[in-house]
Every structure is written in C-alpha cells, then in structure tokens.
Amino acid sequence: MKSIYQILLTCFIFAGIVACENETKVCDQTLRNDLHTHFKRDSLNIFRDTVMPKVTAYALGRDTIYRRQPLSDMYFQLSPIADSSRFYVKVDSAAVADTITFRYSRVKHFISPGCGFGTYFNLDTVIATMHTIDSVSINNKSVTSSNDTHLLLYFFVK
Known part of the structure; x- marks a missing residue:
C-alpha cells in the first residue's frame, strides 16, 4: 500500500x-515583444532589402545582442522600467557606429494568473546619429509582438 x-x-x-x-x-x-527592425539599402536610388555583413549591436550599459554576424533584421528588447532605450549599432567592421535611441510609453497588460503582467510599448520617437544610417522609418508604433516589423533602417551604399 x-x-x-x-x-x-x-x-x-x-x-x-x-x-x-x-x-x-x-x-x-x-x-517577448521585441522591437523588430529591418534593413534596407540604396541601390541605384531604389531601396531594397539587404543583409549587413558584420553587425554588432548592444544595449548601452548592458550585454551584446548581436556580434559580428550577417543580418537583415534585428530585434531590440526595450526596457519595461524606463521610457527610453539606447543601442549601439555597427553594421560593418569598416563602418562608423551609430547610436539609436527609442522613446516610448509603456502599457502593462495582464497575461494570465501564472504569467502575471507583461509590457506593451507605444513607440513615440526614434533618434539615430546618422553616421551610416541614412534614415529611419517607423512602420508600426505599437510594439505588442515581435512578429510585426516596427522599424525600417535605411543605409546608402558607399
């Protein structure tokens, strides 16, 4: 028994x-609801999807996100306790690095009793230093899922 x-x-x-x-x-x-960023590059005055050869990115004051790998997309994890996040981005080893600052508002949402609360983000402003980045376009201000493309980064061929 x-x-x-x-x-x-x-x-x-x-x-x-x-x-x-x-x-x-x-x-x-x-x-997980990271800000999804996609790369575009100018080729004969037409912007096309592109893969950047040696991407290094990290959140300023935190760990490296990507290091020396070819990418066409990046996913930035925004801070759930601050209204802005800053990132260092270098798309090629010979390129000058850029700093990208995201300003946003945060909205708590209930997921389930087991999971608790999560954070959605409403993107207000994107500021980039424009060393290698030509321009920034916000596709979707509401960051509720990593499946959407929230931001386009445009680069010129040099």
Whole structure:
C-alpha cells in the first residue's frame, strides 16, 4: 500500500514539474515583444532589402545582442522600467557606429494568473546619429509582438 502512494506521489510531482516547465515556456513566449527592425539599402536610388555583413549591436550599459554576424533584421528588447532605450549599432567592421535611441510609453497588460503582467510599448520617437544610417522609418508604433516589423533602417551604399 505504501508503494502505491509513493508511485502516485512521484507521478503528481513529475506532472507538476512538466506543467510548470510548459507554463514557463508559454510565459516566456508571451512576454517577448521585441522591437523588430529591418534593413534596407540604396541601390541605384531604389531601396531594397539587404543583409549587413558584420553587425554588432548592444544595449548601452548592458550585454551584446548581436556580434559580428550577417543580418537583415534585428530585434531590440526595450526596457519595461524606463521610457527610453539606447543601442549601439555597427553594421560593418569598416563602418562608423551609430547610436539609436527609442522613446516610448509603456502599457502593462495582464497575461494570465501564472504569467502575471507583461509590457506593451507605444513607440513615440526614434533618434539615430546618422553616421551610416541614412534614415529611419517607423512602420508600426505599437510594439505588442515581435512578429510585426516596427522599424525600417535605411543605409546608402558607399
């Protein structure tokens, strides 16, 4: 009789661990709403999608996001506790680095009792130093999902 209870207890504990692990994965995916940026480059006065050869990017005062890899898109994680975030972006090892500042308002939203609250962002302003970046275009000001392209960065061929 004791062994049946031990087996049942083991099954309940294992089921609880699996359920918590699955809920954590769902929460992590639901809470992610990074600002999606896409690159465009001028070629004979026509802007086309492009891949930048050696992208290095990091949040100023925080860790590196991308380091020395070819990319056509970047995802910036905005701060849920501040109304702005600043990033260092260098798209080629021979290029001059740019700083991009995002100013936004934050809106808390309830996800579920297990996940708690997340943060949506409403992008107000984007400021770039324009060393290698030619211009910036906001596609979608509402950052509620990483699936949307929120920002286009335009570069000129040199």
